[in-house]
Amino acid sequence: MDPTDARPAGPVLVTGAARGLGAAITVALADGGVEPLLLGRSLASLADTRAKVAERRGRTVRCIAADVADWEGLRDGIDAALQPGETLAGIVNNAGVIDPIDRVEDSDPAAWAHCITVNLVGGFHVLRAALPRLARGGVIANLSSGAAAAEHAGWSAYAASKAGLERLSATLAAERPDLVVLAVRPGVTATGMQDAIKASHVDNAIRQMPRDAMQPVEVPAKAIARLFSGPLPGFIERVVEAQALREID
């Protein structure tokens, strides 16, 4: 990676843009002068984020209604949102779920498979659909988690999906040296996902963390959005913590 490379022009696709980190990253991109291309499960769910982006950019905000688990709907939605020949400057592969939170022996097999389908297969779907439209020098941020490398009781499906996403990221990085492919671990962030963790019945260190000890969503969002609007730092790793990205601000 050459840190002096200018970022290519074009929109940055953000999945899971309706709320949480995805919404905050979308707004931070707009604040940085980058056009976000919003993807959520419905247009209605994207309305708040869309309004915030419109306020900042003062023009039409492009949105895609698609479920990342639905390959054909996702592919067609991305194709329809872009002009013929138009390229993306980047991809934020953010959509994700934490459920099921259960010990392995108690987990519902269908719920376990659904987590893998959204977080890992869905992440692959997004890359498979968007890569043909990604400009040379484009940046990919796949939202991973510390759970890819550390154990938390109850999170077996989530941890497995994020470990898989990191290996998918590393493999793509080896295949495509013309791109910047990163797995980003945002750190514990006060979003709806943390509410679901609090409400779960399997205890672990993250569930015990008070909400006011978690970082606000704007903090990792700004660090992640910065990957798409300026020169990249030379030291950047394939798996990077949002904390490390903040230190280069």
Ligand SMILES: NC(=O)c1ccc[n+]([C@@H]2O[C@H](COP(=O)([O-])OP(=O)(O)OC[C@H]3O[C@@H](n4cnc5c(N)ncnc54)[C@H](OP(=O)(O)O)[C@@H]3O)[C@@H](O)[C@H]2O)c1
């Ligand atoms: N918060 C943390 O502490 C933390 C820590 C490490 C990693 N992460 C990762 O960061 C990412 C964002 O997490 P978050 O905390 O912002 O979670 P969140 O508040 O639960 O938001 C998740 C987002 O993903 C969307 N989504 C879920 N399933 C989808 C699907 N099948 N297709 C399209 N969109 C879907 C949701 O859309 P709906 O509104 O339609 O449900 C929502 O916009 C996730 O990948 C998560 O694993 C979060």
